[in-house]
Structures are given as C-alpha cells and as structure tokens.
Amino acid sequence: MPAPIADQLRAVCGPEGVLDEPVQLLTYECDALPHLRQMPAVVTLPRSAAEVQAIVRLCAREGVPFVARGHGSGLSGGALPVPGGVVISLARLNRVLEVDIPNRQVTVEPGVTNLEITRQVAPFGYYYAPDPSSQQVCSIGGNVAENSGGAHCLKYGFTVHHVLQVEAVMPDGELVTVGSPMADGPGPDLLALLVGSEGTLAVVTKVVVRILRRPETVQTLLAAFDSPRAGGEAVSQIIAAGIVPAAVEMMDALAIKAAEAAVHPNFPPADTVLIVELDGPASEVTELFEVVDAICRRTGASTVEVARDEAHRMRIWRGRKAAFAAMGRVSPNYYVQDGVVPRTKLPEVLARIRALSERSGLGIGNVFHAGDGNLHPLICYDESVPGQAELAEKVAGEILGYCVEAGGSITGEHGVGADKKHYMPRMFSDDDLDAMQRLRDAVDPRRLCNPGKVLPTPRLCGEVPGPYRQHPIEKAGLGERF
Amino acid sequence: MAASAALRPGVEADAVDGVVPGAVAEPGTPEQLAAVLAEASSAGRTTVVRGGGTKLGWGRVPARVDLLLSTARLAPVVVHRDGDLTATVSAGVSLADLNRQLAAKGQWLPVDSAFAGATIGGMLATNDAGPLRHRHGTARDLLIGVRLALTDGRLVKAGGTVVKNVAGYDLGRFVTGSFGTLAVIVEATFKLLPVPHASSTLVTAYASAEVLAANAAAIAASQIEPLACDVHVPAAGRPSLLVRFASSPAATRAQAATARTMLVGETEELSGDAERVRWTGQVQAAWAGQAAVVRLSWMPARLAEVLRLVEDLRGRTSGALTLTARAIVGTGLLSVGGTPREQAAVVEHLRARTDLVGHVALLRGGRELKAAVDVWGQAPSAQAALEALKRTFDPAGILNAARGPV
Numbered sequence: 023m024p025a026p027i028a029d030q031l032r033a034v035c036g037p038e039g040v041l042d043e044p045v046q047l048l049t050y051e052c053d054a055l056p057h058l059r060q061m062p063a064v065v066t067l068p069r070s071a072a073e074v075q076a077i078v079r080l081c082a083r084e085g086v087p088f089v090a091r092g093h094g095s096g097l098s099g100g101a102l103p104v105p106g107g108v109v110i111s112l113a114r115l116n117r118v119l120e121v122d123i124p125n126r127q128v129t130v131e132p133g134v135t136n137l138e139i140t141r142q143v144a145p146f147g148y149y150y151a152p153d154p155s156s157q158q159v160c161s162i163g164g165n166v167a168e169n170s171g172g173a174h175c176l177k178y179g180f181t182v183h184h185v186l187q188v189e190a191v192m193p194d195g196e197l198v199t200v201g202s203p204m205a206d207g208p209g210p211d212l213l214a215l216l217v218g219s220e221g222t223l224a225v226v227t228k229v230v231v232r233i234l235r236r237p238e239t240v241q242t243l244l245a246a247f248d249s250p251r252a253g254g255e256a257v258s259q260i261i262a263a264g265i266v267p268a269a270v271e272m273m274d275a276l277a278i279k280a281a282e283a284a285v286h287p288n289f290p291p292a293d294t295v296l297i298v299e300l301d302g303p304a305s306e307v308t309e310l311f312e313v314v315d316a317i318c319r320r321t322g323a324s325t326v327e328v329a330r331d332e333a334h335r336m337r338i339w340r341g342r343k344a345a346f347a348a349m350g351r352v353s354p355n356y357y358v359q360d361g362v363v364p365r366t367k368l369p370e371v372l373a374r375i376r377a378l379s380e381r382s383g384l385g386i387g388n389v390f391h392a393g394d395g396n397l398h399p400l401i402c403y404d405e406s407v408p409g410q411a412e413l414a415e416k417v418a419g420e421i422l423g424y425c426v427e428a429g430g431s432i433t434g435e436h437g438v439g440a441d442k443k444h445y446m447p448r449m450f451s452d453d454d455l456d457a458m459q460r461l462r463d464a465v466d467p468r469r470l471c472n473p474g475k476v477l478p479t480p481r482l483c484g485e486v487p488g489p490y491r492q493h494p495i496e497k498a499g500l501g502e503r504f
Numbered sequence: 505m506a507a508s509a510a511l512r513p514g515v516e517a518d519a520v521d522g523v524v525p526g527a528v529a530e531p532g533t534p535e536q537l538a539a540v541l542a543e544a545s546s547a548g549r550t551t552v553v554r555g556g557g558t559k560l561g562w563g564r565v566p567a568r569v570d571l572l573l574s575t576a577r578l579a580p581v582v583v584h585r586d587g588d589l590t591a592t593v594s595a596g597v598s599l600a601d602l603n604r605q606l607a608a609k610g611q612w613l614p615v616d617s618a619f620a621g622a623t624i625g626g627m628l629a630t631n632d633a634g635p636l637r638h639r640h641g642t643a644r645d646l647l648i649g650v651r652l653a654l655t656d657g658r659l660v661k662a663g664g665t666v667v668k669n670v671a672g673y674d675l676g677r678f679v680t681g682s683f684g685t686l687a688v689i690v691e692a693t694f695k696l697l698p699v700p701h702a703s704s705t706l707v708t709a710y711a712s713a714e715v716l717a718a719n720a721a722a723i724a725a726s727q728i729e730p731l732a733c734d735v736h737v738p739a740a741g742r743p744s745l746l747v748r749f750a751s752s753p754a755a756t757r758a759q760a761a762t763a764r765t766m767l768v769g770e771t772e773e774l775s776g777d778a779e780r781v782r783w784t785g786q787v788q789a790a791w792a793g794q795a796a797v798v799r800l801s802w803m804p805a806r807l808a809e810v811l812r813l814v815e816d817l818r819g820r821t822s823g824a825l826t827l828t829a830r831a832i833v834g835t836g837l838l839s840v841g842g843t844p845r846e847q848a849a850v851v852e853h854l855r856a857r858t859d860l861v862g863h864v865a866l867l868r869g870g871r872e873l874k875a876a877v878d879v880w881g882q883a884p885s886a887q888a889a890l891e892a893l894k895r896t897f898d899p900a901g902i903l904n905a906a907r908g909p910v
Contacts, residue, residue: 124721124805147725169670176667182677183645198886204801204862205835206631209884209909210686210893211644214677218670238727258587264610264698303728305758306751362666366587394668395588431669438671449664449671457652457660458673464896465889476672 027084028064031108034076039114041065050109053094053101054156058440062089062103069114071189071197071227078225079195081108087470090225092132092161096168097360098439100220104473110225112163118142119228127186127203129230132163136170139231148233151178154435155343163226169218171435173269173342176393177301178234180435182217189228190216193466203230215461220437221472223465237301240268241311242335245323246292250274250388251369253294256321257392258366260298263317265310269299270393274372276352277345277387277400284348287341290325296392297342345389346400353385353402355411359418361425362434365395374424375399382417384410396434397425423448443478511540511571518572520552521565522871525572532577534594534651534659534690541688542657544571545898550905553684555623556598559630562867563683563907564879570902575625578690586611590648590665592693595625611696614640618788625689631681634787635732635748638830640697643680649693650676655898659690667695685908686897700731700750704760705779708769709742713815715768716745717808720831722766723747724804728759734786735807735831737814739824739841745769745831746786748779789828790837796847797839797868800854800861804834809860814838820853821846837867844872851877880909 031040041047042064052059063086068074081088087107094101103109116133123146128139136157139150153172154160160170166188171180178184187201201213216224247253253272260267273281275293282289289295298314300307311328318326329335349356363371372388375397379386385402399421403414422432422445432438432445446455459477463469473479514525526549531537544551549570554560556576575596582602583592586609593602599622603612616634617627624643626632628650633642640646649663652675662675679686710716716735723733731750737743745767749759764771774782790797802810814827823841830836838854840847847869854864855877866879884890894901894910 125803126724169674171668171670179645180668180670182674183641192886192889194888196886196888198889200886202801202862204803205637205830205833206633206642206799206801207863207884208681208683208799208865208880210682210890211631211677211680212884212886212890212893214644214674214680218674235725235727237729261587261589261698264701266698303751303755303759303762306729306755309752309754362668364585364588364590364666366585391668395666396668429664430666431664431671433671434666434668435670442671446672450661453658454660454662454672457654457658457675458662460896461673461675461893464892467892 027080027086030080031064031066031077034080035066035068035073039067039069041067050091050103050111053091053096053099055097055099055439055441058099058102060103060105062109063106065109065111067111067114071191074110074225074227075191075195075197077108077110078191078193081470082193082195082468085468085470087473089472090163090167090221092164092167093135093159095156095160096164096437096439097358098433098437098441100167100437100439100475102440112161115227123148125203126233127230128233129228130162131228132161132166132226134162136160136162136165139233143233147236149236150231151184151234152181162229162231166217166226166229167219167221168435168437173271173391176270176391177266177268182214184231185213185217185229186232187230188213188216188226190224190226192224193468193471220439220476222462222476223471239304239307240299240301240335241307242297242299242329242338243315243318244289244327244338245296245298245318246290246325247294247296247323248292250294250372252322253296254369254392256296256318256323259317259321260314263313265300265314267298267314267393268301269297270391271297271342272390272392273342273345274388276385277389280348280352280387281341281345283351285340285344287337289341290327292324297338342389346398349387349400349402354404354406355402357401357403357414357418359397359399359401359421360433360436361397361422361430363395363397363425363428363430365393367428367430368392368395371397371424371428375421378417378420382413384414384417386417394434395430419445438476440475443476446478514572520569520572521561523566523569525552525569527570528572528574530574530577532579534578534653537573537575537578537688537690538653538657538659540573541653541655544573545655545900545902548900549902551902552904552907553629553688555596555626556619556621558619558622559626559632562630563904565871565874566905566907573688575623575688575690584609585665589696590667590693591696592649592665592691593624594691595689596623598623599627606696607699610699612699613646613694614697615643615646616787618791624692628680628689628692629682629684635734635783635830638730638732638833644677646694647676647680647692648695650679650689651691652679652687653690654687655900655903663693665693682910683908684904685894685910686903702753702756703731703748703750703775703779704756705746705748705774705782706760706763706767706771707744707746707774707782708767708771709744710769711742713743713811714808716743717811719767719769720745720807721805723763724832726766728762733830733832735827735829735836736786736789737811737827739826743811746782748783786828789826790839793841795823795839795841796866796870796873797837798851798854799835799837799863799865799867801835801863802861804832806860807831807834813857813860817850817853820849844870844876847873848876855881884909
C-alpha cells in the first residue's frame, strides 16, 4: 500500500480519522470471529456520509478494496479486512437523526446500536423488534448487512421486515437512497437485496426503521422434558394449535448445566428445557397461554414454571442468553455453529448430532430457536490437546452437512461472511452461485466492495483457517453469542 | 431448440394492452420454460410473462410483443409442510387454489387479491397486496425461497424452504415488484400462518375525515392488534373505517370491544358471511367498472390530509372517485372515473403533491391516458445500479421491454 492513499484519506477524514500504525490497526484485524484475522492497510473513521462517499470514490479510483465495519460483533468474519485494503469504520456515524412517533419510524446513522433505537422510543411505548443477543453492542448498519434476527423473529421477522429505507454509497461512489418511508414503491426490491448482502453491495450511511408498539402483555414459561423429542412434540402441538409464539427456545442438558454454572437461572435438572413466550393483547395471551401450558403437561413436561413477574421472566431469559458464554464453564474452548433445519426435522438432526458427539468424543451442547429450526450447537474442545481444535472445526462442518441434508441452511442469522463461503456449494448449485456472482458483479464490477465474502472463491493468502477462539469482548462478558 | 415447447400464434384474447403477441408459449415444465426464454433472448424477441393474466395490463403500452410466455401449463405443484408452516408452490397456481389446499390443515398465505385467477407468480411479480398487508405485509414479506428461469436458460434458486436463512443474496425478494423485467418466477416457497379461529370487523362511518383519521391513529397507537385497518371513501356518501380482528373467539370479542371505545361514530359489527362480503367488496372496489386505478402512498400520520386531497380531486373530474386504502400503513388505490384528459389531470395533480403523496403509479388506464401520463412516474433512486442489474439478468432487453419499472 503506497503512502499516498493514507494521505489522501487524511485529506478526507482529517488526521484523527485515519489509522495506519500497526498497533492502531490491531483492533480491526478481526470481528467477533477471531480465528480469522487480517491486518488492513488503513482504517478510516468517517463522520459523515459525504466522507464515506469520498473514501469509496478514492478507493474506486485507486482500485483499492474496502470493507465496511460496524461495531465488530459479527460472527462470520463479514468485517474481516482485505490485505492492502481500507476498513471503513462507521462507529462515528452514530447519531439518531429523527424519532417520528406519529409515523412510527426512526432514522439513524449506521453506527447507532440496535438497543439504542429501542431506548429512544421506549418512553413512548414503542420498540424496535429485531433483537439479536448482541443488541447492546451491535450496530444497526451491521444488522442491515447481516439481516439480523433474534429470539423473537418467529413472530416478528428479521431486519428486512423492519427497514424501510437506507441511504448508501454504492461501490462506484454514488450516494443513493433505496426504499422509502412510504409503503409500496414500484420496481424490483433493491432494498431487500441490500439487506443481508453482508456489506458486499454498498456501504450504508443512513437507515430508516419502523418501530412497533410494545405488546400489552408478555407471558413466559419454562417446561422441563426428559428428551428433545418430547420437547419437540410440545412445539409441534403448539404450532398445530394455531399459536405463533413470540419465542420458542430449547436447551439440552449440557447447555442447562453450563447456564446453571454461569448465571444460576435455577433451571430444573432436566434433559431438555423449553422456553415459550407469548405476547400481544392481554385477552389473547391469557387464553392461549393456558393452551400452551396444557400442551406442555400433556406432552410429558415434568415441571412447568410460569414467570410470575418481569424479574422472573428476565431470570429465565438470562439463563437462555448466557448459555453460549457459559460453555466456558464446562469446557476450556468451544465452537459455536449456526445452522437451520425445518422445524419438524429437529429430533432427527439432534439425534445425529448426539451420535456425532459420541463418535468424536467431543461434548456438544445444543441451544436453539425451536420455533424456526435455527440450531446453535456448541462444540466443546480443549485446544491444549493436539488435534482437538481441528476436530471441533470438522465436527462443526459435519453438522452443517446434516442441516443441508435435512433441507435447511448453513446459516440462519450469523451470515456466510468469510467463514462459511466454502459451504455455499453444499446449498447452492454452480448455476445458483453464478447468478449471485453476476448480480454482485453488476453492482460492483471491479470487486472492491468487501471482496472474498459470501461467495466461494479461492482462499486469499491472508486467510488462515483455524479453530474458534473466544473474542476478548466475549471473554470479558461484554458480548454474547446467540 | 428441440427442448422447447411448441409455440402457437397469438390471438386477440392474448392481447397485452391491445397489442396481440406474435406467438404464445405455454410450456409444461420449468426446464421447457427456461429453454423458450433462452431462445427468445438469443433472438431478441420481446417477451411478456403471463400468469393468470389478471394484471397483464399493468405497465406501459408495449410497442410490440413477440412472445407471450405463460406459466399456466406448469404442473400445479403444492408441497405443504404444515408442521413447518411452509409451502412450496409452482408459479402458475392461483392464490385462491393455494389457500384452498392450505386450509385443509388450518393454514393460509395471508395475502389478498382482487382477482379470481391471480397466480402466485403474478402476485410476486407485481407485489400486489390488500388489507391483510396491515398485519402480514406483502407477499415479499412471506417469501422464503424462489426458483427463477433466467434469460440464459438456466434455472436458479435463492433462499430455501426454512423460515430462517441468511445464506446468499435474496434474489426472491429482489424480483418481487419487478413486473417480469428480470427473470421468470417458476416456483416460490412461503412462510405460512395459522388461520385465525375467529374474526370480526367493526365498520364505522364518519361525517368528518379528521375524526376518521384521528380514530385510525388511536387504533395505531393502542395495544390492540387488528388484522386489517382499512379506509373506504365511496364515490358519494360518508367515508368509513374498517377494523378487523382475528384471533381466538374470546380475544377477538375482547379486542373488538376495546376498539369500539376508540371509534367515535356509527359503528356496526360484522361477522360471518356479512363480514366476508364486506371485505371482498373492499378488496375489489377499486377495480369495479372501467375507471383508471392509481396506487399511491403517504406517511401514515397524514391520512386526514390525503382524505381532503381526495375530496379536492373530485373537482378535477366529471367521473367518480373512490379510495380504498390501508389506513395505518399509508397506501391505497384510487379509482378515477371521467375522461382520459380528466384522469390525466388527477394523476398529474397527485404527482405534483410530492409534499403529501408518493409512488403514484397508474395500474389501470386506457391507451389515451397512458399516452398522456407515464405509468410509473418518477424514476427510482439507485437507477444506475438497477439498470446494471437489468442488463445482467436481461442482456437482450427482452423482458417486458419498455413496459416495466426498469
């Protein structure tokens, strides 16, 4: 990387807006998937859309690849820098621009955190629905890139259902507005294409989201079962009864044990626990909650614990949300996987995972969104034992194979990024992937915008595959994996 | 070329906005359809895709149509995975047929169509929606996977059959609203919903647009959760608000009772057949007769001003004006009677009110009206990217050439 580009970038962002000392760059060499690391040449910290545009224009002119980065909480290496490339950190574009309660919309810059939107509108009785478990730290720009979900997406959908408009800098440097704060604009849905494109089609500089009225009532129960099959049967009957819960979460024995050790949620000692949450108008929730309670008992729940109040509810959720980080209590290291299966295939795939655990000798905890079939197997290993880290990675890959064979997906919410692009051919044919590559080339013909992500390419030299390691932020308990 | 289905000459009944296509292809398989499409692309034949043909007139008047490519003969496959709340359906299946099949297991795809034969493919291509979009959004929001025939003859898929999936680009949502300009949708997979056990609708007539709008705003700000909240402004007489609840019987009753306390006007409660008839009427109202139909949107909080604007517009045409709209979402259909010149004046006036309304698109209109005003109105932002994508997917520029929004 010749010095002049850093100087040119300084002319755009000012001297304090450009980092190119190796020690400064360290923070940016990975996101929350720290086994993939790459030093960028330069990190920029723009303060406005105009600066982002000037940076992208400069990169386009000089043929330098660039990678947009939010708060670095991504779990697929989507913000992994490119050798010799520029990182565009959007952390300083962090203003809430407009809170419009009458129209139920909020306009923010991409560096605003997910939870900050809810904080802004909570006094008016509203909230922003997508709730990834990293919501305290993750940026809305990153949510747009990854089409983030959360525990409540069974009922409320994903980021793509809640973003109305974005302002973005296209790879050629054009600043565009995509989507509309008004409904039903004609033409292809370019906004839906940008949401979830993992930063490969544009750099988002402004986001308009819709907000929802807080539900009148929320009720949560925790039911204990003696097998995932029994818990799965309860979920099937809830769905068959025509009930769409706000959340349905399941944890197995190893995950329960870890959660107990870490945050003491006082879960019953069971093979499987099921958390079911209903929300909505009081009349509806009260009536349907009784049905859910009865189904759990009928399908063999040994105990059914109903949250008495908000504190009790939060304790149940704390046990669930802490499950990932808690794995550190029962295993020196763990690898978190993100795969999806059709909900009805859960028992079958869980049985295969159990067999794989026995065969490989590695403990595998399961924490998952049972309503939508999104699995998060936690593969336990000890990196001080030679070969175990590699084995864990192999086991994680095998689980993705089970998901695809069951008709599912290699990622439900963490994204493909740099981490899973080599698994894409398991889900998609060459023709499918070629269509996606041509789409990408139409928007970014010079392949400068977050190259090397999403679609399989020969590995870049800086990309060294390796086992999962805990991120410092996670280790410090500041972030969690969901 | 041998793989392709036989072509037949177009006849009057195949006409697209009065233009008879040179040939019609009705392939029986996605593979055949893709082969026909590839041939048309190589030969530079302008191609219009047809599902049920119920919205075929939407778009600019074509200069010529070389090929009408129909999905009608594709095998009507419906794979309903009721335990997973998903269904995969071939594009030529009608929404009504799909919902009849899903109903056997107490589920549905909650999207409205005003047209009896509307197909899944056409519904996605136009992203057409009705009152149910209040709670469930448009078909775009329920789509989880798609299979497309591309102009190079390939069949590709995006998304999948699971409700949660972020692998790869979302080509499915991208082609919703594309009006057959990028690819041919041959199959789609949707997330489904359980059919509510009970339903009830409050219809309130108002003397004042302001009170109607204030009541709609109160419903929006409350914690009751209607399935639909529509406004109906008839050609003559008082406007009304239609609020529909659908849940368990007790919850439906309780919410309707709460809503009644917020509605200041003459309210009647409908259920059963009377309710069904009323909503069918609401969905179809804009399309009755032969008036021009304009779709428009606005910021939700400005409903009262939009209702006043509609009243003002009555002075610009000798024909009838009706509005059927989503009161809380802020979008609806304006049916505009009168002479083509008067209709054009109404469209132009709406487009001039950029301070209040947007996305003013002429969905149905006679040739004279379409000659006077552009069907789509303002070009979208990010036009360079959209054009690049159009060139990539349709390099010969044959798909709905010059008719669609891109």
